[in-house]
Amino acid sequence: MxxxxxxxxxxxxxxxxxxxxxxxxxxxxxxxxxxxxxxxxxxxxxxxxxxxxINRLRGLDSLGVTSDNGSSTLRLGATVRQRTSELSGEVARHAPLLAEAGAHVAHAPVRARGTVVGSVAFADPSAELPAALLALDGLVKVRSRAAERTVAADDFFTGPFRTSLAPDEMVVGIEVPVAAGRSGSAFVELTRRHGDLPVCGAAAVLGLGDDGRVAQARVALCGADQRPVRVTAVESAVVGADDPSAFTEAAARAGDGLEPIPSCHGSADFRRHLARVLTARALRTAFARATSPKETTDAR
Ligand SMILES: Cc1cc2nc3c(=O)[nH]c(=O)nc-3n(C[C@H](O)[C@H](O)[C@H](O)COP(=O)(O)OP(=O)(O)OC[C@H]3O[C@@H](n4cnc5c(N)ncnc54)[C@H](O)[C@@H]3O)c2cc1C
Known part of the structure; x- marks a missing residue:
């Protein structure tokens, strides 16, 4: 065609x-x-x-960290390629979840052209990068001729392939707060074949307090609902945990209230099941990375 x-x-x-x-x-x-x-x-x-x-627009291909009043922000412009983000030292240092999730997208030639922001704007409910942005508490920078606004990722995704963008608006970039203190993150997914969109994926970001317990948690899923979603019941259940054994019980809540879109790759029930299994796996890996930064995978 x-x-x-x-x-x-x-x-x-x-x-x-x-x-x-x-x-x-x-x-x-x-x-x-x-x-x-x-x-x-x-x-x-x-x-x-x-x-x-938009590929010839000046200034939209920048990727970097800016600091203001003691807090730092990672910023990616609208034409930054997925492969650039995946291989960037700054992304690896300041938002490793973005790099890890991005490496699961398609194959390298697709990532060499596809943009991080394009994936966010496209809002495929199964896509990895929108879920990573949600888990990272990211912001979407939006411009129209009349105005500019900043939308929290939590409010940006409204349905399958739908966002809060108006027809005269475009996304000019995304921002991710740089985690301070002890933290760890992980992205895990199940695909039918390497490079396919995931049947389901889970992204977790954990921040630890001085006592080694989970002080902050953000968990987001793709392929598990009509849009990328946070599972706030799991987030609250893991706060205070100081041992990964707590994560399986907490992750059992990950399927609650989800309305997955069934397809030949997975029924709604299978996707709810995956949401629980993958959430537990992502939490364990994120915790291991927060407590021992050399830890990279979940062997269980
Ligand atoms: C073989 C193949 C396999 C793939 N596998 C995966 C996968 O496993 N996981 C995955 O997540 N994706 C996958 N994709 C999709 C890929 O990640 C795309 O790169 C991504 O969905 C869109 O990014 P893009 O920059 O190419 O956007 P485009 O294709 O240029 O645009 C996509 C949509 O977003 C809109 N848009 C783009 N940028 C903006 C902006 N700045 N402001 C407003 N609207 C905008 C466009 O108007 C369009 O509607 C695959 C693609 C292919 C070809």
């Missing part, structure tokens, strides 16, 4: 891109890495009349 005819624009200034989105609204689509959009256009699942290529 070939796409329906469309106009192609490759502006160099953000304002030009925003003008095009304001002018064409729902008829326009942003083109980032093209790894999902081009396939959908070829299959005529979407037929925008205008494609706004």
């Amino acid at each position: 070939k796409p329906a005819p469309f106009e192609y624009a490759a502006p160099r200034e953000l304002d030009e891109a925003l003008d095009l989105l304001a002018e064409h609204g729902d008829d326009a689509r942003v083109l980032a890495g093209g790894q999902s959009l081009v396939r959908m256009m070829n299959a005529r699942q979407v037929s925008p009349s205008v494609v706004v290529d």
Whole structure:
């Protein structure tokens, strides 16, 4: 299949891109890495009349850490490739979960074109990076011609392939707070084949207090609901734990209230089961990494 005819624009200034989105609204689509959009256009699942290529926009390819009043933030612009993030020393140091989750996306050639922000904006409920952003308490930076706003990842994903973006808005970047103190994170998933979208995946971030107990926990799932979701019942159940044996019991709550989208790769019940198993695994690995930073995998 070939796409329906469309106009192609490759502006160099953000304002030009925003003008095009304001002018064409729902008829326009942003083109980032093209790894999902081009396939959908070829299959005529979407037929925008205008494609706004953001790859030539100045300043959106930056990746770095900024500090303000003692807290640091990792920032990734809208055209930072998934592979760049995965291989970045700054991401590995300051948000290793993003690198670990990103390495599970597709295959290296897809990640070399696909952008981190494109995956977030696409909001596939099975995708790894939106769940990682949720677990990291990330922020989504949004611009339109009229305004700019910052949306917590918790509020950004609204349904399958749906976000709180308006048609005249684009995402210009994401931000992740850099963890201070003792912390550990992990991303685990089950796929049918290497490089496929996961049937289900779990991301966990744990912060430990001075007494070695879990002081903060954020756990997010992909492939387990209509959108990437946090499992707050599990988060509250693990706070105070000082031993990984507590995690299996806490993770038993991970399937509660979930409404997975069933497919030939996994029924809703199977995905709820995976949510429990993978959450326990992610928590154990995150805890092991927080207590002993050299720990990298969960052997159990
Ligand atoms: C063979 C193959 C295997 C894959 N496997 C996986 C996988 O295992 N896991 C996974 O998560 N993904 C997978 N993907 C999808 C891949 O990760 C894409 O890169 C990602 O979904 C979209 O990123 P992109 O930069 O290519 O966005 P594009 O394809 O350019 O855009 C995707 C959508 O997001 C919108 N968009 C993009 N950027 C912005 C922005 N800045 N502001 C507003 N809207 C924007 C576009 O308009 C479009 O609707 C796979 C893709 C392929 C081709």
